[in-house]
Amino acid sequence: MKFEMKKTTVALVTLAMACGGSREGSQRVVLQNKGSDTLVNVAQAWAEAYRNVNPNVAIAVTGGGSGTGISAMINGTVDIANSSRAMSDSEIQAARANGQDPVEFIVGVDALAVFLHANNPISEFSLTQLKSIYGDGGTASRWSDLGVTVPGCRSDEIILVSRQNNSGTYAYFREAVLDDDDFKLGSRDMHGSMDVVDLVENTPCAIGYSGLAYATDHVKMPCIKQGAGSCVSPSIDTAVGGSYPVARPLFMYTAGQPEGAVKEYMDWILSDAGQCIILDKGYAPVRAVSCA
Amino acid sequence: MSEASRGSALDELDRRNADWYIDRLVQVLVFVGGVSAIVFILGIFVFITKEGLGFIGGRFSITEFFGSIAWRPTSRNPTYGALALIVGTASVTGLAMVVAVPFSLGAAIYIAEFSSGRTREALKVLVELLAAIPSVVWGFIGLSIMNPLIIRWFDTPVGLNVLNAGIILGLMAAPIMTTIAEDALKAVPDSYREAAEAMGATRWQVIRSVVIPAGKNGLVAAVLLGVGRGFGETMAVLMASGHSINLPTSPLDSVRALTATIAAELGETANGSEHYGALFTLGILLFVVTFAINLAADIMVRGGRRGRRATAEGGA
Numbered sequence: 001m002k003f004e005m006k007k008t009t010v011a012l013v014t015l016a017m018a019c020g021g022s023r024e025g026s027q028r029v030v031l032q033n034k035g036s037d038t039l040v041n042v043a044q045a046w047a048e049a050y051r052n053v054n055p056n057v058a059i060a061v062t063g064g065g066s067g068t069g070i071s072a073m074i075n076g077t078v079d080i081a082n083s084s085r086a087m088s089d090s091e092i093q094a095a096r097a098n099g100q101d102p103v104e105f106i107v108g109v110d111a112l113a114v115f116l117h118a119n120n121p122i123s124e125f126s127l128t129q130l131k132s133i134y135g136d137g138g139t140a141s142r143w144s145d146l147g148v149t150v151p152g153c154r155s156d157e158i159i160l161v162s163r164q165n166n167s168g169t170y171a172y173f174r175e176a177v178l179d180d181d182d183f184k185l186g187s188r189d190m191h192g193s194m195d196v197v198d199l200v201e202n203t204p205c206a207i208g209y210s211g212l213a214y215a216t217d218h219v220k221m222p223c224i225k226q227g228a229g230s231c232v233s234p235s236i237d238t239a240v241g242g243s244y245p246v247a248r249p250l251f252m253y254t255a256g257q258p259e260g261a262v263k264e265y266m267d268w269i270l271s272d273a274g275q276c277i278i279l280d281k282g283y284a285p286v287r288a289v290s291c292a
Numbered sequence: 293m294s295e296a297s298r299g300s301a302l303d304e305l306d307r308r309n310a311d312w313y314i315d316r317l318v319q320v321l322v323f324v325g326g327v328s329a330i331v332f333i334l335g336i337f338v339f340i341t342k343e344g345l346g347f348i349g350g351r352f353s354i355t356e357f358f359g360s361i362a363w364r365p366t367s368r369n370p371t372y373g374a375l376a377l378i379v380g381t382a383s384v385t386g387l388a389m390v391v392a393v394p395f396s397l398g399a400a401i402y403i404a405e406f407s408s409g410r411t412r413e414a415l416k417v418l419v420e421l422l423a424a425i426p427s428v429v430w431g432f433i434g435l436s437i438m439n440p441l442i443i444r445w446f447d448t449p450v451g452l453n454v455l456n457a458g459i460i461l462g463l464m465a466a467p468i469m470t471t472i473a474e475d476a477l478k479a480v481p482d483s484y485r486e487a488a489e490a491m492g493a494t495r496w497q498v499i500r501s502v503v504i505p506a507g508k509n510g511l512v513a514a515v516l517l518g519v520g521r522g523f524g525e526t527m528a529v530l531m532a533s534g535h536s537i538n539l540p541t542s543p544l545d546s547v548r549a550l551t552a553t554i555a556a557e558l559g560e561t562a563n564g565s566e567h568y569g570a571l572f573t574l575g576i577l578l579f580v581v582t583f584a585i586n587l588a589a590d591i592m593v594r595g596g597r598r599g600r601r602a603t604a605e606g607g608a
Contacts (some may be wrong), residue, residue: 067560074562091562159449164535165366166560166567182367185376185537188450188546191530191556202440205449 027056029261034062035069035082036168037192038110038211039250042281043082046269049277053268057261066168073253076100079262081253084110084168102253107269109284111212111239111247112173115161115200116220119151120207126225127177127245133158133207134173136182143205152204160187161196161208169193172248173209209246212239213282239284250283340575347372347569348576357573363537363553365567372570374577376537380454380547383540384529385522387458388465392518396466397511400473405499416474423467427527434460434532448544452534455543460532461525465518472517476510476593477503509592516589520582526551550574 033043040063047059069081074095087095087102095102114125120143129146132138140146142156149156162183163170174180190196193210200208201218212234215221223231226245238244258266268274276291278284351372360373403415434456442451480503488502504511526549534546535556554571561568 065560067562071562094562153449154447155449157449164556164560165364166557171366180368182364185361185363186546188452188534188536189548189556190535199450203450 029057031057031059031080031261031265032062032072032078033059033080033082034064034072034078036066036084036250037063038066038084038168038213039082039108039252041213042108042250042278042283045277045281046274049273050265050268053273054261054264057265059265065166066171067166070253073100073102073255074098076255079255080265083251083253084248085171086249086251087253100255102255103257105252105254105266105270106249106286107252108250108275108278108286109239109247110250111234111236111244111284112169112176112209113212113215113221113234114224114246115197115208115210115215116222117150117152117200117204117206118218118220119153119204120220121148121150122146122222123220124223124225124231127227130177130224131179131181134160134162134183134187135178136184138184150204155205157205159203159206160184161199161203161206162187162189163193163196163210164189164191169210173246176246176248211283212236215282236279236282236284240286240288247284249286337579340572340579344569344572344576346564347566347573351566351570352573361537361539363548365557365570370566372573374550374574376539377548377550377553377574378577379539380533381523381529381549381551383454383547384457384461384533384549385519387454387543388461388522389515389519391459391462392466392469393515395462396469396514396518397473399466399470400477400511400514401499401504403470404474404477405495405503416471419467419470422463423471425464427464427525428531430460430464431528431531434528438532442544446544450534450546452532453544453546454533454540457529457533457547457549458543460528461522464525464528465521468521469514469518472514473507473511476507476514479510480506509595513589513592516585516592520585520589523578523585524551524582526555530555550578554578 033047040061043059043061047061050057050059066083066085069078069083070087070091072078073081073087074091076098081102086104092102114130116122129140132140133146141158143150143153143158144156145158163173170183174183188199190199190208193214196208196210197214197216197219200206201216212221221234223233224245225231229245232238232244234244234246239247252266252269254262254266270286272289272291275285275287275289279289279291351370357372357374358378359375360371361376362371362373363377364371399415399419403412403419407415435452438456438459439451442448442453442456446455484502484506485498488498493501529549530552533549533552535548535552536546537548538545540547554574557567558571561571
């Protein structure tokens with residue numbers, strides 16, 4: 001019985017080797033790419049398009065969140081980690097302690113939009129106002145505190161829609177809007193960007209935030225004002241130009257300076273072809289590109 | 293018969309042919325199957341305790357964990373107050389029992405005492421089918437059907453709250469409660485019913501004064517198992533409760549459950565971090581509570597059987 005099993009294994013291995021050998025000697029490489037849910041759609045689109053560029057390289061894309069990707073980078077189980085936030089110093093040290101030296105690439109820019117129900121009369125927010133709505137100890141808890149009445153929202157209560165506390169989106173909103181102070185407790189913490197937009201769309205009293213790429217026609221996106229500056233609407237142009245105050249870079253990390261297939265892939269992502277794909281998915285490219 | 297010939301006769305009976313080996317093999321397999329449950333439960337307990345221990349021995353403070361609602365594990369100054377999560381789980385489970393107990397006990401009494409033949413078989417199959425609906429489907433019902441209904445009927449801004457999750461969880465727990473409660477009622481000997489009917493009791497009087505008191509332990513066990521189910525349910529509660537850190541003051545407030553917190557946060561937490569340990573501490577709490585509830589239910593069921601056997605034997 002045991003002997004027979006061994007024979008089958010040997011046969012399978014030989015078969016696999018034969019198949020591999022028939023491919024003109026060139027070896028097929030599989031790259032593991034894991035992390036941010038914000039980036040997962042783009043990463044998948046890149047992986048698919050790259051199949052036509054270099055058929056000998058397959059890229060396996062998994063989501064799970066920025067934290068998941070960074071953990072995998074620290075543990076050395078991925079070639080490229082996607083993240084919608086920068087790795088912290090302690091994470092980089094943990095990775096170095098494990099023999100990985102993460103190298104950072106900025107592959108795109110994501111504008112975080114604030115979403116309101118279509119009935120909401122507000123069309124501009126200052127960062128200070130947002131902080132008084134979302135921040136711990138903030139004074140705005142009713143729409144009348146902001147001087148408006150929202151049709152269809154009879155309770156007048158501001159329903160805060162947020163994300164689970166270890167998503168990159170949550171961390172970036174806290175950094176950019178709340179100056180790294182705490183969120184108010186009692187927000188509805190959704191598990192995905194899409195869920196935030198869905199809930200706001202159906203709830204007149206609600207306010208939420210998510211990547212611009214998740215916007216729909218049924219929600220309103222107010223412009224955001226920083227200090228005494230003018231009010232800037234979230235869009236790809238304002239995110240690339242840097243005038244929109246709540247835009248964050250999107251990262252990819254490689255284990256050590258990339259070489260071989262990983263280097264070719266990263267170069268391609270940062271080329272016009274790669275950057276047009278991220279633009280097509282609703283995020284801003286890292287520089288102005290002209291796409292067909 | 294001499295010593296030697298008896299030995300050879302035994303050898304004859306004890307010969308090691310294929311049947312003998314199959315017999316031994318099956319014995320070992322069944323033994324492994326039987327013991328595996330114990331091994332697994334011990335293994336799970338050791339694992340979650342080991343993962344949570346780093347937190348319990350370090351950052352953990354009883355007053356903060358059980359006394360504060362500030363669950364902010366990723367803040368600059370992390371706080372780990374689980375009070376709102378515990379109250380959230382308890383309030384949803386409590387409301388679920390308010391929904392499920394009348395339904396499931398009513399269904400059990402009808403199936404066990406009134407229905408017969410095909411109706412009875414059909415009902416039993418349907419109740420068991422209800423238990424086969426995946427919890428994510430229940431969550432979806434909460435999210436997309438109950439949510440707008442609650443908003444319309446109760447005029448609240450968001451319909452994801454204790455009421456929504458409680459109703460969903462009640463419907464989820466009802467099948468198992470019905471099945472156990474029905475078993476408990478069927479286990480009451482017919483001689484009890486016959487004796488009561490012979491005394492001129494109506495059917496309702498028989499059920500109320502004889503069958504229910506006799507099956508009491510089993511019925512309590514059914515409710516306890518329902519509570520255990522409610523405590524441990526994750527997906528449906530995550531989707532229907534609103535997932536909001538809040539001490540509820542009415543059924544229309546959103547809450548967050550212990551299970552849902554673990555499900556939502558564990559995936560993106562670095563292994564071995566303080567946050568990771570805190571989530572496992574929530575897991576230990578859940579494990580201990582559900583274990584205690586199930587153990588209590590088990591003791592009730594056994595107690596009921598033993599008591600009845602004693603009275604039956606005493607009467608005989």
